Amino acid sequence: MTLKFTKMHGLGNDFMVVDATAIPFDFGPQQIRRWADRNFGIGFDQLLVVEPPSQAGVEFRYRIFNADGSEVQQCGNGARCFARFVYDKGLTQNKEIVVETASGVIVLYIEDNGWVRVNMGEPNFDPQVLPFEQALQEKYPLQTPVGEVEIGAVSMGNPHAVLLVDEVETAQVEVIGPFLESHPLFPERVNVGFAECVDRQHVRLRVYERGSAETLACGTGACAAMAVLHQWNLVDDQVLISLPGGDLQIVWNGPGGPLWMTGPAETVFEGEIEV
Numbered sequence: 580m581t582l583k584f585t586k587m588h589g590l591g592n593d594f595m596v597v598d599a600t601a602i603p604f605d606f607g608p609q610q611i612r613r614w615a616d617r618n619f620g621i622g623f624d625q626l627l628v629v630e631p632p633s634q635a636g637v638e639f640r641y642r643i644f645n646a647d648g649s650e651v652q653q654c655g656n657g658a659r660c661f662a663r664f665v666y667d668k669g670l671t672q673n674k675e676i677v678v679e680t681a682s683g684v685i686v687l688y689i690e691d692n693g694w695v696r697v698n699m700g701e702p703n704f705d706p707q708v709l710p711f712e713q714a715l716q717e718k719y720p721l722q723t724p725v726g727e728v729e730i731g732a733v734s735m736g737n738p739h740a741v742l743l744v745d746e747v748e749t750a751q752v753e754v755i756g757p758f759l760e761s762h763p764l765f766p767e768r769v770n771v772g773f774a775e776c777v778d779r780q781h782v783r784l785r786v787y788e789r790g791s792a793e794t795l796a797c798g799t800g801a802c803a804a805m806a807v808l809h810q811w812n813l814v815d816d817q818v819l820i821s822l823p824g825g826d827l828q829i830v831w832n833g834p835g836g837p838l839w840m841t842g843p844a845e846t847v848f849e850g851e852i853e854v
């Protein structure tokens with residue numbers, strides 16, 4: 580038996596995308612890890628599975644799996660690729676797409692230039708939601724193998740820790756990233772962002788992702804960086820976030836309203852694999 584898939588990316592954060600609207604997707608973490616392997620498999624940061632909706636008022640359900648096989652709640656670059664996938668494949672004619680994810684319903688808009696704008700909802704700073712076993716604060720000091728760091732913690736549907744760094748190039752991503760990802764205070768692990776404020780409208784960012792290690796871009800990581808730096812009054816309401824794979828436009832007017840992310844989504848090739 581073969582499984583058809585589409586290889587896509589959002590700023591180099593790459594995905595295997597499977598249309599499971601007609602045939603149910605029934606594969607476990609071991610199989611997903613094999614496909615994700617960059618030497619022996621297809622190679623990707625996340626697997627996206629498009630399914631029929633389970634509730635009224637939405638067109639699709641889409642599920643997200645990290646390269647380590649874990650199923651997660653949200654993926655910003657994945658959301659944009661999902662929108663382009665269902666539109667380009669003719670699964671919908673709508674340029675405004677309502678989709679359910681494991682963290683709730685989100686709305687995506689395909690723009691005239693092919694980019695996708697996503698209403699990512701309101702950032703949630705409640706530590707219990709991430710979960711993060713601390714009382715609510717704006718900054719949390721934590722010990723790491725390379726000394727104390729101060730983090731902000733926010734949920735964009737999935738959990739994020741954000742650190743301010745002087746320069747993203749020299750940030751200790753390989754040490755602090757995996758250390759915080761599996762820190763006991765984050766019982767469901769966490770994505771870790773390293774943000775450099777160039778000025779109030781421009782941030783440079785690297786993200787060590789839960790379950791996939793450092794990626795070329797993380798959409799929810801960019802949203803989380805915006806939320807935390809906005810809370811710390813280091814940025815304005817419109818910010819360009821530059822990741823190693825390219826730029827995202829993020830807009831947030833602060834608490835009480837949704838955060839918006841806009842950026843590209845590209846198809847690389849169509850494939851088929853023996854299963």
Ligand SMILES: N[C@@H](CCC[C@H](N)C(=O)O)C(=O)O
Pocket residue numbers: 592624625645651652653654655656657737738770788789790791794796797798799800
């Ligand atoms: N690359 C993604 C985030 C994917 C999920 C994340 N690794 C998690 O475990 O929460 C993005 O673009 O947001």
